[in-house]
Amino acid sequence: MTEPRAASARIPGSKSITNRVLLLAAAAAGTTRLDAPLESEDTVAFRTALTDLGIPVDQLPGDPEEFGSEAWEVHGLGGPPAAPGGASARIWCADAGTAARFLPVYAATGRGEFRFEGTEQLTVRPLRPLTQALAALGAEVEPGAGGGLPLTVRAEGLRGGELALDSGTSSQYLTGLLLSAPLMREPLTVSAANLVSRPYIDMTIALMRRFGAEVTEGQDGTLRVSTGGYTGTRLRIEPDASTASYVFAAAAITGTAVTVPHLGADSLQGDLGFVKVLELAGAKVEIGPDATTVTGTGALRGGFEVDMGDISDTFMTMAAIAPLADGPITITGVGHARLKESDRIAAVAGNLRALGIRVEEGPDRITVHPGTPTGAVIACHRDHRIAMAFSVLGLKVPGITLDDPKCVGKTFPGFHEELRRLFGEQAH
Structure with a gap:
């Protein structure tokens, strides 16, 4: 029996990669170009949140052969953010769980007051392991009534050091901490108990290394991230x-x-x-x-x-x-x-x-x-x-x-x- 001829599917870029790279690019020195990024509600919300933090993102014509019609250029800060003019910065996360779990850590490595808000659906999603970790690393955090959004972070930088993190409900808490770890004052060593969705952590580490970070894993599964920041690059976002x-x-x-x-x-x-x-x-x-x-x-x-x-x-x-x-x-x-x-x-x-x-x-x-x-x-x-x-x-x-x-x-x-x-x- 002759096998059917394969149709070529047009799958948009990975949300997980797009939003991780947006944060890495924001923190990096220089300009990063994302080819074929995912253009969806979640990624546009993340991109808009970066502009709320004072990070310019240019939308450029993309390769017409790619799924998306745009490429994005992120002009990185080369380090942590600062609340504009010393005032409180308001960051709208919409429905994007990655924005609510990655960006507060990045903000906490900076200076100032940052308030993260989102839709009702996002507000009921848990954040407690992340807020506890931020407090342990030196940030002042004020979560909403349900323990999640709206979340206010008052930041003077994060110290780094050793941290135990409960990762039994989501790997995104660990990813959020890892992504911003090179911006902390000391290397960060994390022990992640009950880690779920380990492949997402492998993805995070691979992308961090692409931007120049040093990440090592001990025999006991602990992860250590050195300080030193990131350098901008160019990469194509693979299909989701x-x-x-x-x-x-x-x-x-x-x-x-x-x-x-x-x-x-x-x-x-x-x-x-x-x-x-x-x-x-x-x-x-x-x-x-x-x-x-x-x-x-x-x-x-x-x-x-x-x-x-x-x-x-x-x-x-x-x-x-x-x-x-x-x-x-x-x-x-x-x-x-x-x-x-x-x-x-x-x-x-x-x-x-x-x-x-x-x-x-x-x-x-x-x-x-x-x-x-x-x-x-x-x-x-x-x-x-x-x-x-x-x-x-x-x-x-x-x-x-x-x-x-x-x-x-x-x-x-x-x-x-x-x-x-x-x-x-x-x-x-």
Whole structure:
């Protein structure tokens, strides 16, 4: 049987890389150019927050062959920020969790008063491990009533030194501290207990080294970051592997083939590991040096359990298509996903039940049984990943609609159009 010819998917740049690089570029000496950055609600919010901190970001014409139409040039401060004119700086984080968790640390390495605010959805997301760490490093922090935003940071620089950080609910607290560690007065040594999503920390370290930082890891897993700051550079933002999971899953269930260019074996993103889960489910996977292709049979193999803790942003993609498998699929290790834009385990389970599918859930796991889904309105919970995951199932199940289709703009404003381009009338 001849395999289908692979369609080339147009996946926008990685949100995780874009926002990390924006901060690194802001702190660096000189100008940094980002080619093919992600242009979405979260990254634009992060970019705007930098301008609120007095860091110019120029939007330039990009390479017409790239997904995005722009390139961004960040004119770095060469060190910590200062509140303009000695007044309190107000930084609006919108819905961007990375802005709320990375930028307060950067502000704390500087001087002045900084107030971080965000949407109601972002305000309820936890920040306590981060605020406790900032206080331990010498900042004065005043969190909101719920322990998170609005957050006021009164800064006179951070001392560095040794720190123990609870990282059992999010790796973003550790990333925020690492990114700004070269700006502290002393080297920072962090012990991160119960660390989840380790691949995101590996990504952070790789990008810090690209900007000239010295990061070492001890045999006991502690991370040490030397002082010395950053130097600007130029880099191309690779496609977002979490976002690519939707087109890869779509290929698997429709019996087609999809290639994502510029996302290959050298990717910094752990979420590319999602294709290995599709391989467990019977899809053919090819990871080349500069592209990844998934070819589906149109059917899914079930009857397995898989730990997706390190790639938890993609567990919803697998769970949403799991009813089409020939046996139950159990996903474990994703308890921290309950603290994201929504309680993602509960949201996935509730929507699958609305479609008539038997689901069992635990604190950190979900089991999805085979079934014949019926059409229903999907409750997106303002969560872009819920919307995109169930849109993929909608390629095979008539009558699936979203109560908030526009929430995909958080990371992929053109998602619905790209799904239709790749899969035609199946994408309704």
